[in-house]
Amino acid sequence: MAEVAHAEVGHGEHHDDHHEPSFWSKYIFSTDHKIIGFQYMFTGMAMALIGGYFAYVFRMQLAFPGSSIPFWGTLSPAAYNSLVTNHGTIMIFWVAMPVLIAAMGNFLIPLMIGCDDMVFPRINRLSYQIFLLSAIVLLASFFVPGGAFGGAWTSYAPLSAKAQYNSTPFGAPLWLIAVTLEIVAFLLGGINFITTTMNARAKGMKIYDIPMMVWMIVIASILFMCSVGPLVAGAVMLLFDQTLGTAFFDANAGGDPVLWQHLFWFFGHPEVYVVLLPAMGIVAEVTCTFARKKLFAYKLILYSSIGLGILSFFVWAHHQFISGVDPRATYLFTTTTLLISIPVAIILFAFVATLYGGSIRFTTAMLFALAFTGEFLLGGVTGIWLGSSGTDIYLHDTYFVLAHFHYTFVPIAIIATFAAIYYWFPKMFGRKMNETWGKIHFWGTIIGFNGIFIPLFILGAGGQHRRIYNFQNYPDLAGADMQDMRVFATLSLIVMLVFQIPFIVNFIVSIKRGEKVGKNPWKANTLEWVAPSPPPHGNFGPVLPEVYRGPYEYSVEGREKDYWPQNEKPESEAT
Amino acid sequence: MAHQIIATSRSRTGIPTGRLAVWWVIGSEILIFGGLIATYLLNRFNHGPSWSAEAAHTNTFIGAANTFWLLTSSLFVVLAHAASERRDARKTRMWIWLTIMLGGFFMGFKTYEYTTEILHGYTIFTSNFWSFYYTATGLHGFHVVCGMVIMAIIAENDIKNERNWHRVENIGLYWHFVDIVWIFLFPLMYIAK
Numbered sequence A: 001m002a003e004v005a006h007a008e009v010g011h012g013e014h015h016d017d018h019h020e021p022s023f024w025s026k027y028i029f030s031t032d033h034k035i036i037g038f039q040y041m042f043t044g045m046a047m048a049l050i051g052g053y054f055a056y057v058f059r060m061q062l063a064f065p066g067s068s069i070p071f072w073g074t075l076s077p078a079a080y081n082s083l084v085t086n087h088g089t090i091m092i093f094w095v096a097m098p099v100l101i102a103a104m105g106n107f108l109i110p111l112m113i114g115c116d117d118m119v120f121p122r123i124n125r126l127s128y129q130i131f132l133l134s135a136i137v138l139l140a141s142f143f144v145p146g147g148a149f150g151g152a153w154t155s156y157a158p159l160s161a162k163a164q165y166n167s168t169p170f171g172a173p174l175w176l177i178a179v180t181l182e183i184v185a186f187l188l189g190g191i192n193f194i195t196t197t198m199n200a201r202a203k204g205m206k207i208y209d210i211p212m213m214v215w216m217i218v219i220a221s222i223l224f225m226c227s228v229g230p231l232v233a234g235a236v237m238l239l240f241d242q243t244l245g246t247a248f249f250d251a252n253a254g255g256d257p258v259l260w261q262h263l264f265w266f267f268g269h270p271e272v273y274v275v276l277l278p279a280m281g282i283v284a285e286v287t288c289t290f291a292r293k294k295l296f297a298y299k300l301i302l303y304s305s306i307g308l309g310i311l312s313f314f315v316w317a318h319h320q321f322i323s324g325v326d327p328r329a330t331y332l333f334t335t336t337t338l339l340i341s342i343p344v345a346i347i348l349f350a351f352v353a354t355l356y357g358g359s360i361r362f363t364t365a366m367l368f369a370l371a372f373t374g375e376f377l378l379g380g381v382t383g384i385w386l387g388s389s390g391t392d393i394y395l396h397d398t399y400f401v402l403a404h405f406h407y408t409f410v411p412i413a414i415i416a417t418f419a420a421i422y423y424w425f426p427k428m429f430g431r432k433m434n435e436t437w438g439k440i441h442f443w444g445t446i447i448g449f450n451g452i453f454i455p456l457f458i459l460g461a462g463g464q465h466r467r468i469y470n471f472q473n474y475p476d477l478a479g480a481d482m483q484d485m486r487v488f489a490t491l492s493l494i495v496m497l498v499f500q501i502p503f504i505v506n507f508i509v510s511i512k513r514g515e516k517v518g519k520n521p522w523k524a525n526t527l528e529w530v531a532p533s534p535p536p537h538g539n540f541g542p543v544l545p546e547v548y549r550g551p552y553e554y555s556v557e558g559r560e561k562d563y564w565p566q567n568e569k570p571e572s573e574a575t
Numbered sequence B: 001m002a003h004q005i006i007a008t009s010r011s012r013t014g015i016p017t018g019r020l021a022v023w024w025v026i027g028s029e030i031l032i033f034g035g036l037i038a039t040y041l042l043n044r045f046n047h048g049p050s051w052s053a054e055a056a057h058t059n060t061f062i063g064a065a066n067t068f069w070l071l072t073s074s075l076f077v078v079l080a081h082a083a084s085e086r087r088d089a090r091k092t093r094m095w096i097w098l099t100i101m102l103g104g105f106f107m108g109f110k111t112y113e114y115t116t117e118i119l120h121g122y123t124i125f126t127s128n129f130w131s132f133y134y135t136a137t138g139l140h141g142f143h144v145v146c147g148m149v150i151m152a153i154i155a156e157n158d159i160k161n162e163r164n165w166h167r168v169e170n171i172g173l174y175w176h177f178v179d180i181v182w183i184f185l186f187p188l189m190y191i192a193k
Helices: A002-016 A023-028 A033-063 A077-112 A121-143 A171-199 A212-243 A257-291 A298-314 A327-355 A364-387 A389-395 A399-429 A435-461 A480-498 A500-513 B017-046 B048-055 B060-085 B089-119 B128-156 B166-191
Strands: none
Touching (some): A033 A480, A077 A121, A171 A212, A171 B017, A212 A257, A212 A298, A212 B017, A257 A298, A257 A327, A257 A364, A298 A327, A327 A364, A327 A389, A364 A399, A399 A435, A399 A500, A480 A500, B017 B048, B017 B166, B048 B128, B060 B166, B089 B128, B128 B166
16 A cells, blocks of 8 residues: 555656746645644744743833833833733744644654655645634734733633723734634644544554654644633633623623633643643653663653643643632642642653763753753742642732743743754754854853743742732832842843844854754654655655654664664664 | 645554544534533523523424434435445435435524524523523534535535545534534423423
């Protein structure tokens, strides 16, 4: 069957040779999984710049309240709310999701499982087009009367449900439509990822030969699909509340505002693991390659991820300990929340154990992967306080919460993504990024990141509440010592943003002028390194690879080379 | 595009890729309707008597007739699948169009029902029961219409190429799912008073 299909590819390429595809059909309306991956990646990066710019503006307001902000002007309270809301929305839905799952999944899954494309290339293209439309709708909401939605990324009812409360008659529905479109895009993409991995794996790739990155994206896609359904129903209900005037979430007319919180967090908490798992997949790949070690406890990591996924459906109400949920239920949700730290810890310590006894190479990608492990651990540990209903009642909605989830999301969406970009850049463009500038970028990012959020932990524990426009209006929070920490955090943010310039320059210059590399510059095992760099249309040429072993056979005793590609024929068969 | 993707023709699970994807689509749809029905049920339990009084105004006769149309159409789509397995294009086409016809009956009855409800003053704003009623049955009706459109495309276009005949089975799976959603909505909205 497969052999017959191989012959078909040869014919197909002859057909394509008749005319050189135009720029539009090659880069804009392509069905090639690699191009679609790039589209997601570049859209996500552009959105990350917008989200970072928003963060800069509102951090400046908090550090220097009321003053004119360079590149913005004076910030009004309503605009402050819009920026905070859309910073969160963009960073989760339009940066973490597209870059970690869609870009990496599209680019890597067909390469890593050894086939020529996704099983549904046109659905894949549709998925990106819907995603792009959603991004445009979100950005357009800044230019409608009333401005963009300002009711926080959680969009709690009744604030979000009635224009008379949120004062954004057009911004709120547009925000909701954008999020729903984005969800549709990822449902389409997710089905593609799952079916591709289930059905289109290379000959010989058994279930435990699948690279961890692919596993993680598939588990994340299933998690997303299972958690987002009720939110889609909730979004329809909220949209009717906003536009038609129904009262699903309006307590005045018999509705229930807490219902929205349940629907949102039933999705919102698994969503954390939806983006966490691909990040862990990246770190697994990078760590193994640069420690020259077999991944420690592959099956345990896999089972822990699945267990993590299942448990993540039973923790959502820990966001609602003070929303009037039954106090008896908080015991249950505290228990499940504390339990879920066990699989996460197992996976992180498996990465540490992978390092043990390895010959570690501190490339930029490896530095980012190591930083992920350390920084995410901090984010996870602070989650233990917040998961316990007792301490959460005090810490709820303070900057402690904010610092906690940034210590999880920044390692996921920023640090792990950089690890992935530095690691797979040679495969994407056939050239390496500059390591020196990469390390400068790394240290600037890490120092800046910790400089922002360590002060915010302290401020939060000191009682500084979230979503406040100007702390000078609150005598308890207006002290000079607290203000100094706010200024420090803002300056750290500027440091972190400035250090992204070397990255952007490095990225663009390296596409054209980076050091040229062959198929396998890092001497890694997985199948994407068998394809040429950059892979052509169809990825592997006329013959698709076959798989003979697991993905992490590094430093195998008795072998001359310290790596053993998955597709290399065993000695007994290689004649 | 002349280019044939190898990935699409592979089948490591033994299940054809298209059917596998339809199962995943149904999985995600179950969660969308599941979320909606679960919130409806929780509301119903919390507001027992007042919601039951509202539910007494739904038209059980039309609900039952619509259940009959949909269940019969499920039979027809199975017959269409059986005909496609026998490679009988004419019969396949006929059974698909009969399925679409029953879907049309369903939508016609639904239109009449909505009209009478609205004329009697039970609109989507009347109360939360009616909000749920119109949202859930409306979302379901939207799925029925989508299924009818896709079936028409299959009957008139895809049937010409035997390579695409598996789509009859795929749309059949989806159509059964739409029926099953109705099997949940019918007792919840019409029978339980």
